[in-house]
Amino acid sequence: MTTTDERPPVTVISGVLGAGKTTLLNRLLENNRGSRLAVVVNDMGEVNVDADLIERENPETGLIELSNGCICCRLQGDLVEGIVDLAENREIDALVIEASGISEPTPIARRLSQPPEEGLDPTEAVRLDTMVTVLDAYGFWKEFDAGASLPSEAPDPERPLAEVLVQSVEFCDVLLINKCDMVPDDVLDEITGVVSELNPRATIQETEYADIDPSLVIDTGRFDYEAASRSVGWKTALRESRTGKTSHDHATDEEEAGHDHAADDDEAGYNHTAHPVDSFVYRRARPFDPEMFADRLVEQPAGVVRAKGVCHVAGTDDVIGLNRAGAAVQAGPIGEWGDDEPRTELVFIGAGMDREEIESTLDDCLVEPGTTADEWGPTPFPIESVGEA
Numbered sequence: 001m002t003t004t005d006e007r008p009p010v011t012v013i014s015g016v017l018g019a020g021k022t023t024l025l026n027r028l029l030e031n032n033r034g035s036r037l038a039v040v041v042n043d044m045g046e047v048n049v050d051a052d053l054i055e056r057e058n059p060e061t062g063l064i065e066l067s068n069g070c071i072c073c074r075l076q077g078d079l080v081e082g083i084v085d086l087a088e089n090r091e092i093d094a095l096v097i098e099a100s101g102i103s104e105p106t107p108i109a110r111r112l113s114q115p116p117e118e119g120l121d122p123t124e125a126v127r128l129d130t131m132v133t134v135l136d137a138y139g140f141w142k143e144f145d146a147g148a149s150l151p152s153e154a155p156d157p158e159r160p161l162a163e164v165l166v167q168s169v170e171f172c173d174v175l176l177i178n179k180c181d182m183v184p185d186d187v188l189d190e191i192t193g194v195v196s197e198l199n200p201r202a203t204i205q206e207t208e209y210a211d212i213d214p215s216l217v218i219d220t221g222r223f224d225y226e227a228a229s230r231s232v233g234w235k236t237a238l239r240e241s242r243t244g245k246t247s248h249d250h251a252t253d254e255e256e257a258g259h260d261h262a263a264d265d266d267e268a269g270y271n272h273t274a275h276p277v278d279s280f281v282y283r284r285a286r287p288f289d290p291e292m293f294a295d296r297l298v299e300q301p302a303g304v305v306r307a308k309g310v311c312h313v314a315g316t317d318d319v320i321g322l323n324r325a326g327a328a329v330q331a332g333p334i335g336e337w338g339d340d341e342p343r344t345e346l347v348f349i350g351a352g353m354d355r356e357e358i359e360s361t362l363d364d365c366l367v368e369p370g371t372t373a374d375e376w377g378p379t380p381f382p383i384e385s386v387g388e389a
């Protein structure tokens with residue numbers, strides 16, 4: 001990408017532990033074709049970046065190592081200082097930041113792309129260019145399991161892994177589905193379908209050992225905070241459903257897929273059956289019975305990867321926002337209806353979902369017409385559940 005902006009572009013690599021972030025970083029360093037890359041990593045010892053490679057290829061550029069703690073917790077401090085220092089005092093063409101497997105991409109993006117009210121302004125020195133998320137195709141479905149949580153050193157270890165994973169898929173410009181050598185083609189198609197529903201705007205590439213051309217993730221000009229927030233899959237599905245467009249179906253189609261991934265021993269032992277990927281919107285005007293709805297919510301409907309939206313619940317003037325990632329679900333007040341007509345609008349994204357069953361289960365929780373408000377006890381919201389482990 002050619003630009004008159006002289007600030008070096010920044011690429012941020014996110015992804016859960018072991019997805020292949022360091023593998024990607026080393027690839028970029030190996031294949032950078034003479035461009036001067038500076039690198040920020042959390043902890044050299046742990047991430048095993050080839051420091052010699054950085055020295056050999058980029059003696060004039062630099063590397064910042066942040067030990068003790070994860071990048072997203074240190075945004076106010078040495079990360080920003082280090083980045084500004086690198087950009088101003090070294091001859092660099094681009095900067096690559098490897099976030100730790102427990103970092104959340106959205107606060108990193110916000111801090112690097114928006115001038116702060118006070119303190120050092122990174123946007124004067126660098127330009128946030130590309131948010132990349134590396135996915136582990138082999139571990140993908142396990143990460144959505146109930147009980148999968150973050151390591152104890154994470155900023156919020158109670159936070160379910162599925163939530164961090166979904167956020168890193170929804171908020172990125174480029175998605176690398178890595179470790180493709182370890183899963184069968186149909187499962188790979190299913191993962192690709194799900195992530196493109198979660199983030200229709202992202203460029204999606206299937207990779208083995210993160211083997212990509214660096215131009216896919218460096219100096220792409222793709223980052224756009226507003227567009228990234230606006231075009232998240234569930235918002236897109238909601239907009240499409242309002243304008244009458246039908247939801248699209250990514251059922252596995254061998255002819256369409258056209259992949260040729262060599263099978264190996266790991267792949268042979270893989271235990272997951274692929275299902276058609278789909279999304280739909282559940283929309284009702286009638287309110288939910290609070291207790292019944294809250295009871296239902298903690299159960300994860302089969303095949304649902306993501307559910308998000310607003311709910312009309314009897315006995316409260318509050319809008320109840322619902323946020324599900326895998327088995328983890330939260331629902332609670334996010335404001336009042338005010339002049340808006342109360343309604344339920346929920347987007348479901350998943351693979352192998354039984355739409356009829358999900359809809360009829362929810363319909364069973366709707367209050368009967370003619371029921372009066374004094375029939376409900378105190379609202380059970382907010383509720384939070386990570387599902388059964």
Ligand SMILES: Nc1nc2c(ncn2[C@@H]2O[C@H](COP(=O)(O)OP(=O)(O)OP(=O)(O)O)[C@@H](O)[C@H]2O)c(=O)[nH]1
Pocket residue numbers: 015016017018019020021022023024046047100101178179180181182207208209210
């Ligand atoms: N089979 C297979 N293994 C891979 C692939 N990519 C990376 N690996 C291996 O997976 C392991 C983890 O890769 P890393 O690059 O260290 O992952 P990471 O995301 O940096 O891990 P953390 O720093 O712990 O968060 C290493 O042993 C890699 O060699 C791939 O495409 N296929």
